[in-house]
Amino acid sequence: MATLNPYLSFKDQARAALEHYQAVLGGELDITAYGDMPMGTPEDEAHLVMHGQLETPDGLTLMAADTGSMTEHVPATSGVTVALTGGVDDFDRVRAAYERLLEGATDVMPFEKAPWGDHYGQLTDRFGISWMFDVGPA
Structure with missing residues (x-):
């Protein structure tokens, strides 16, 4: 089965962001730094994340990487970057x-009951990533 996963791009904060998301969502975090690869990365950027992947206990996958000076960094755009949604059984986890x-x-935007019946909220986290949260009613 194919899956769609958010892949977040950072200039140089992917490790800190992924570690924060692991603290928030739980799960196993796997990080490969540019310095782990034989590709001539500048020494001062060897610690940057080439690929990071967080696998949460409930099946969510969140990936991220740094761009450093190797490529042009394209910051997150306005609008929702990550949506964390679920049904009534997921309410406590999403909240x-x-x-x-x-x-x-x-x-x-506070996570509270919306006019259409779902619990809904939004925020832009401390790394500049915008999140949407939605839990439908029973």
Whole structure:
């Protein structure tokens, strides 16, 4: 089965972001740095993330990488970058993720019951990534 996974691009904060998301969502984090590969990376950028992947206990996959000076960095655009959604059984998990991402967040829309019946909220986390949270009713 094919899956769609967010792949986030950072200039030089992928490791910190992925470690933060692991603290928020749980799971196993695998990081490969540019310096781990035999490709002539500048020494001061060897620690940057070439590929990072977070696999959460409930099946979510979140990936990220740094661009450093090797390629042009394209920052996240306005709008939703990551959507964390679910049904009524997922309410506590989605609400907990929202609350843990609030520290340092901007453009916060509270996670609360929306006019259409879902619990909905949005924020831009401390790394500049925009998140949407939605849990449908029973």
